[in-house]
Amino acid sequence: MKPWGKWNPGMEGGQAAPSRRALLAGAGAGAVLASTSGVLAQPQPPSTITDPPRDFRPAGPPTTYFTDPDVITVDPAFAPYVVPNSAIRRLWTGALWAEGPAWNAVGRFLVWSDIPNNRQLRWLEEDGHVSVFRAPSNNSNGNSFDRQGRQLSCEHASRQVVRYELDGSATVLADAFEGRPLNAPNDVVQHADGSYWFTDPPYGGLLYEGLPDEAGGPSNxxxxxxxxxxxxxxxxxxxxxxxxxxxRVDPSGRIDRVLTDDQVPDPNGLCFSPDHRILYVCSTGTGPGDTGPGGKGEIYAFDVGIDSALSNQRLFADCVVDGVKCGPDGLRADVDGNLWVSSNAGRAVGYNGVTVWTPQGTLIGRIRLPEVCGNITFGGPKRNRLFMAASQSLYVLTVNTQGAGPA
Structure with a gap:
């Protein structure tokens, strides 16, 4: 391992190497690992707290002997959910931007999207093998499995929500509203009544992860x-x-708009409470072609009525931790109603990962990752593994709770 005090990834023109303390404090700093041949290997992101920097690669040395140092108990209420001898593991890396993890309980595999590479990937629980699951994927983003075991996918390029049937065929659940094409469906979940709920922000209009508008459109x-x-x-x-x-896509096929951009600007990730009486929606940042103020990186909660009408809008969390904005993207609830939320803190490395909130909106725990985290889901045979799709990689942590229903 290269000594921190002797290596500077940005050193040019004889600039002096920064001190070790300065590098550890810099959110964008990185460590380089040397191979046995003396050739520098791929730079590794800095650990959030460990010294020397933690190596998340499968062949890296163990750094956790009891209680992972990057699983942080903010409030004593989080302690029961921590498995002391469970470590954060990086299962795979190599994506351009990873999103939309979803667990298939029958097949015991995880599916997730690599949006810019226009593919879906699959991780097998039995041996950890990763392969391409679906390509092209129409730049799919969010995925989930419904209560019948059918995969749901939000596709940016085709601007539609698709359900893959058990016989191998595909059904378009939604591609337009009132005769006008959708923007870029982002995340989808199923309600206990059989309906499907999805968000439709404009992020798929980016050239990087979808199709920009035709000439003259807001994103072009x-x-x-x-x-x-x-x-x-x-x-x-x-x-x-x-x-x-x-x-909301009713079981009859009717599509209703349940929230507007005025209520939740740039809606992104969404999930229901375990009893399906509360809907949580992430409001993320301004998307391509937006003319309004855009989202502020907040989570909103709504009561779900018997007729699926939403009421009692309230701010659930502003996602500011220690003065750092931990922008939410995807979220999932556990069986106790806690919300596990992906965190995008940008260059504030120590705040990327996952934040955990009680049903009352109190922050109780954090999971720190060396990459921005986009989406999460619970999976594994016991549904007690938290899978985290973070930038280029897939991470997992075993926790002492279960996810609330299939996702």
């Missing part, structure tokens, strides 16, 4: 970007015409 106003490049023949480009929103 000058028309200089050609959205057809790299797409199959016959691809039909569309223009964003709908405001951001949250929708």
């Amino acid at each position: 106003p000058t028309g200089r970007i050609n959205p057809r490049l790299g797409q199959p023949a016959g691809t039909v480009t569309k223009r964003r015409v709908l405001p951001n929103a949250v929708y």
Whole structure:
């Protein structure tokens, strides 16, 4: 391992190497591991607290002997959920941007999206093997499995929500509202009444992870970007015409808009409480083509009525921890109603990962990762493993609770 005080990833022109303390304090710093041949290996992200920096690679040396130092109990209420001898593990790396993990209980595998690479990946519980599950994936983002074991996927490029049937066919659940194409469905969950709820922000209009609008649209106003490049023949480009929103697909097939952008700007991740009486929605940052103020990185809660009407909107959490904005993206509830929320703190490395909140909105725990975390889900045979899709990698931590229902 290269000595921290002798290596500077940004050193040019004879600039003096910073002190070890300065590097540890710098959120963007990285450590380099040397191979046995003396050739520098891929730079490793800095650990959040461990010294020397923690090596998350499968062949890296163990650093945890009792209680992972990056699983932090903020409030004593979190202690019962921590498995003392369980360590955070990085299962795989190699994505461009990982999102949408979903656990298949029958097949005992995890599916997640690598959005810019236009593919879905699969991790097998039996031996840890990772392979391409579906490619192309229409730049899919959020995934989940419904109570019948069918996979649900939100596709950016096709602007639709798809259900993969048990016979191998695919059903489009939603691709338009009131005759106008959706923006870029992002996350989808099933309610106990059989309906599907999904968010529709504009993030798929980015060239990096979807298809920009046709010329003149909000995400391609000058028309200089050609959205057809790299797409199959016959691809039909569309223009964003709908405001951001949250929708409900009734079991009959009817699509209703249940939340507007005025209520929750740039809606992103969503989940229900264990009893399905509360809906939680993340409001993330401004998307391509947005003209309004955009989201502020907050979580909102709503009461769900018998007729699926939403009421009693309230701010659940502003996601500010120690003065650092831990922007939420995806979230899931455990059987006790706690919310486990992905955290995007950018260059504030020690705050990327997962935050954990009680049903009353009190922060009780944190899981620190060396990468920005986009989405999470509970899985494993006992549904007590927290899978975390974080930037380029997939991480897992065994916890002392279970996720609330299939996701």
